Amino acid sequence: MSLPIHLSSSSEVQTRNEQVPQQGTPIKAYDTLVLDAHLRQSLATVRSLGSRGLRVAALERAELAAHLPTFASRWCQEAFVAPSSEQGIEAYVQYLETRLRATPARVLITSSDGTLEILRQHRERLSRHAGLAIASESALDMAVQKERTLALARELQINVPIGVPIRTSSEVSEAVRTVGLPAVVKPTRSWIFGEQTGVRLNCQLAMTVDEARSAVEQVERLGGTSILQQFVPGRCESIHLFYARGEVYARFAQWAKRTQPPLGGTSVYRQSIAVPEDIGEQAERLVRAAQLEGYAEVEFRRSVAGTPYLMEINPRLSASVEVAVRAGVDFPHLLYQWANGDPIDRVKTYHVGMWMRYLQGDLLTTLQTITQRRRASVPPPSRAISGFLASFLVPAHYDYFDWRDLKPGLAATIDFGRVVARRLRRDFFSRRYL
Ligand SMILES: Nc1ncnc2c1ncn2[C@@H]1O[C@H](COP(=O)(O)OP(=O)(O)OP(=O)(O)O)[C@@H](O)[C@H]1O
Ligand SMILES: [Mg+2]
CATH class of the missing domain: 3.40.50.20 (Rossmann fold)
Structure with a gap:
């Protein structure tokens, strides 16, 4: 083209x-x-x-x-x-x-x-x-429908958390008996079309049957369906691949030390790591089986014993991709080359051990340890706050900040200030006048 x-x-x-x-x-x-x-x-x-x-x-x-x-x-x-x-x-x-x-x-x-x-x-x-x-329709269809992604993984003998599809909230108690608690209510699709516009659906942690039921009902009200999954408590690792024309052009891995919300989602404090052999091979097998061309982020979480379980595949650039770019794997450029029909670079190495931090998200997730105390995945607030502060001593790159391009960092800081001021004003007024 x-x-x-x-x-x-x-x-x-x-x-x-x-x-x-x-x-x-x-x-x-x-x-x-x-x-x-x-x-x-x-x-x-x-x-x-x-x-x-x-x-x-x-x-x-x-x-x-x-x-x-x-x-x-x-x-x-x-x-x-x-x-x-x-x-x-x-x-x-x-x-x-x-x-x-x-x-x-x-x-x-x-x-x-x-x-x-x-x-x-x-x-x-x-x-x-x-x-x-x-990517192609058939590949995207597999990646965005979580039931299909998990089924493909099972077919390829890749571990997935124990899960029960839920059609109505009346099935929740039975499903909890199979899956146990805590559990995760996972919408089968992260995004669904409404009449005119669309709605984003997020995974929710359930510590009790009531919480699970209310999360399922919330998804139901928005027109979606859920899977109730066993909660996998360990380290979040993801493999980022660029696959096209039958070949993997780039491989990259990172782990998330902290995420926002604490259950998972956006990695706010993350580090590039060498591609772990087990999940590197599994991610590649999935992407090849689905013929998922372009960029794909394949997310895993490990059990306490270190066994990896597939969480999901994101078939579009992920929020955390900048750590890959800074470490030397320029996924946006590979995407451009691919979509423009150009030869695609082969990326063989990258900088391992590089930290990257999304400060606003990290602050928020640290504050949430106070409101979400004692929930799974949430450290005690004192540990979270000391971890947050200690991270300033570790050399890291910060999302938005780039010495060659200062204005976005400034814009992000001002915008964050506005959000905080708006919240404080809202809290102040709601306390005083309502
Ligand atoms: N069964 C589970 N056990 C533990 N954590 C889970 C489980 N399922 C999901 N999570 C956590 O929640 C995060 C979000 O879940 P998932 O990736 O399935 O949803 P998503 O809405 O598509 O997220 P994203 O915004 O990353 O695309 C995961 O990255 C993981 O950290
Ligand atoms: Mg997703």
């Missing part, structure tokens, strides 16, 4: 809505349009591609677009604001199409489960305008 690229002399960042160039105005064009600009991995993508001299623009929906670190990056040449979620999925897709006609891009990169679903639903329509850096 090769679109004509009309270079523009302007590198000013503009945030704007529906603006189509006037007749006679040269059409701007980009190598990549990065969607989901509010995500940390989108900033990592803009930086990775921009610093290589590629022309990059970024896009976000209106409700998430204020004060975005990604838009502040020196490598984000243009910032686009799409209609808000309230206006529905069709409005978003139409905006994307209009945008790409006015401002062509060779490749579209997405990092959220929601936008991935939208691109899948409108794959044919959007791929007329740009290369979509996403």
Whole structure:
């Protein structure tokens, strides 16, 4: 796929809505349009591609677009604001199409489960305008449906936690008898379409039958179904692979010392490690069996005895990907090469032992140890706070902060200050007047 690229002399960042160039105005064009600009991995993508001299623009929906670190990056040449979620999925897709006609891009990169679903639903329509850096339908279908992912793993003799699919909340007590407590209520899909827009569903830890039932009911109300899974208490490790054209081009591994929320999700304090032989081989087997091309993050958690259990596969750039990029495995660039039909680099080595920290998330997860005391996966607050402070003594990279590109770090700090002030104000007013 090769679109004509009309270079523009302007590198000013503009945030704007529906603006189509006037007749006679040269059409701007980009190598990549990065969607989901509010995500940390989108900033990592803009930086990775921009610093290589590629022309990059970024896009976000209106409700998430204020004060975005990604838009502040020196490598984000243009910032686009799409209609808000309230206006529905069709409005978003139409905006994307209009945008790409006015401002062509060779490749579209997405990092959220929601936008991935939208691109899948409108794959044919959007791929007329740009290369979509996403895997085939059959591979994505396997990765986003957790029941299918777990079934494939079982077929390949890869351990998965004991689990019971739940159709209605009346089945919870019986399922708890099989699985035991604590347990995890895992939505079978992380993102589902509603009438007009979509909803993100998260895993929840259940310490009691009532908690399990209420978590299942919550998923049910949103139109989803769940699996009740045995809780696996040990270390969270993930394998990141780049697979295409029958070959693995890059392998990377990390472990998460702290996550947000404490059960798991985003790794807020993580370290690059050598690829462990057991899960490295298992992840590769899964990706090859599913023919999951592009980037894939295969997550495992170990039991106390060290046995790995598959948690899930994320078939899009994960929030933690920047540690891989900094350690020398530039996954966003590999995605670009693949989707643009270029030869793909083979990455043989990377820096092991590199720490990376998402400070805002780490602070939040430390504070949550006070409100979530004595729950599984949650250390005592005193240990959490001393761990949080001790981590300042360990050399680490920080998400958003890059000496070559200071503005996103500043934007993230100001935005975090705003969030904290808003929360404090809300707490103050709710105590005083309600
Ligand atoms: N059975 C389990 N035992 C222990 N921890 C679990 C279990 N299932 C999920 N988790 C934790 O919860 C996290 C989120 O679960 P999962 O990855 O299945 O959901 P997700 O919503 O798709 O997450 P992500 O945002 O990472 O894509 C996992 O990374 C893991 O740390
Ligand atoms: Mg996921």
